[in-house]
Amino acid sequence: MVNGACGLGHNGGVTVATDPATEPDAKTGKRSDAKPDATLAAAVEQARAVAVDAGGDTVGEHLGVSSDGERVVTHAFAATVPGYQGWHWAVTLARAPRSKVVTVDDIVLLPGADALLAPAWVPWSERLRPGDLGPGDLLPADPDDPRLVPAYAAPDDVVAGRLDDQVEEVAFELGLGRVRVLSREGRLDAAERWYAGESGPSSAMARNAPAHCGTCGFYLSLAGALQAGFGVCGNEMASVDGRVVSVEYGCGAHSEAVVEVPSLAELVGEVYDDGEIVTD
Numbered sequence: 001m002v003n004g005a006c007g008l009g010h011n012g013g014v015t016v017a018t019d020p021a022t023e024p025d026a027k028t029g030k031r032s033d034a035k036p037d038a039t040l041a042a043a044v045e046q047a048r049a050v051a052v053d054a055g056g057d058t059v060g061e062h063l064g065v066s067s068d069g070e071r072v073v074t075h076a077f078a079a080t081v082p083g084y085q086g087w088h089w090a091v092t093l094a095r096a097p098r099s100k101v102v103t104v105d106d107i108v109l110l111p112g113a114d115a116l117l118a119p120a121w122v123p124w125s126e127r128l129r130p131g132d133l134g135p136g137d138l139l140p141a142d143p144d145d146p147r148l149v150p151a152y153a154a155p156d157d158v159v160a161g162r163l164d165d166q167v168e169e170v171a172f173e174l175g176l177g178r179v180r181v182l183s184r185e186g187r188l189d190a191a192e193r194w195y196a197g198e199s200g201p202s203s204a205m206a207r208n209a210p211a212h213c214g215t216c217g218f219y220l221s222l223a224g225a226l227q228a229g230f231g232v233c234g235n236e237m238a239s240v241d242g243r244v245v246s247v248e249y250g251c252g253a254h255s256e257a258v259v260e261v262p263s264l265a266e267l268v269g270e271v272y273d274d275g276e277i278v279t280d
Contacts, residue, residue, distance in 0.1 A: 034067035040093045041065045043102045047075035047091040054107045055079065055089055063088055071095050072105070079109060086115030147186030151178045187225055194230055194244050201248035205239070209250025210257050217255035219245070 044062055051059040060078030068074050077089040092105040111117055125142075133139060182190070194200060201212075213219045218235035221227050222244070229247055233240045238253040 036065050036067040036073040037071050037095070039100055040071065040073040040095060040102060043093055044075060046102055047093055047104075048077060050091050050104050050107050051075075051077050051089040055081065055109070059089055068092065071097065081109065084109065084111075084115070086112045088112055145186075147183055147189055148180040149183040149186075151181045191226060191229060195246055199240050199243060199245040199249050201246055203249070205251050206246075206249045209252060209254060211254045212248050212250045213245050213254075214247035215254075215256070216250075218253070219247075 044065075048059065048062065058079055058081045060080050063076040063078055065073050065075045072092065072094045074090050074092045077091070079087045079089050081087065087109055089107065090110045091107050093102050094105050095102055128139070196202065198205075200206065206212075213231065213233065216235075218233060218238070219231045220234050221231045230244050231247065233243060233245050235241055235253050235255070238251050240249070240251065
């Protein structure tokens with residue numbers, strides 16, 4: 001049976017065919033300092049026959065032979081399989097002690113150093129980026145998300161009758177009616193992200209602003225533990241309208257921004273009277 005990129009060799013590992021020289025092989029990128037078994041190394045045609053049986057006319061020139069252990073070698077043949085640039089056929093041969101009978105352990109198509117490979121698989125949870133969710137998309141909740149902790153009073157408490165009517169009325173107003181709330185780690189993570197982002201004090205807009213958001217009339221403070229450091233911009237003329245901003249952020253739409261406009265009656269800068277220009 002012919003395997004793909006992760007075929008298993010005779011010893012359960014990936015079999016990589018290499019040149020026996022001490023320098024890395026130009027085709028496979030590997031090196032082997034051990035001298036291949038002479039009988040097995042000479043069985044090039046037997047190895048080729050096995051490769052042809054598996055790959056047909058996609059088996060090319062013999063690239064080399066490497067030692068995989070005592071009386072175990074791997075022959076490498078160039079592969080001309082469409083779409084498998086830089087790959088090679090690897091045929092692993094072995095023989096028993098004091099025996100000249102060559103047996104075939106494995107035949108597999110493997111990538112070389114310059115092979116064209118697909119990107120490594122990445123779980124969806126690591127591929128997802130902010131802004132990827134669209135209308136109708138659902139992001140499965142992680143029950144072990146370290147950014148969240150159980151709330152003091154959750155909807156299950158209401159259903160089970162563990163909250164009286166008066167507590168239920170104010171539960172959501174106090175933020176106690178949710179199943180989970182932000183943990184300390186979750187709050188710190190959000191604060192660091194907002195502070196270092198485009199709405200933080202290090203952005204170009206903030207560095208050129210006349211004053212900070214904390215002194216702006218359009219600034220709406222957040223409630224809870226992040227109140228001292230962050231709020232929401234309520235100025236429709238600002239580029240961050242409706243977004244969370246740091247109290248140290250700022251922009252040109254500050255409520256107290258003052259622009260000095262020079263009087264039209266006053267001369268500004270140097271004035272030249274072209275009537276006084278004398279020409280030759």
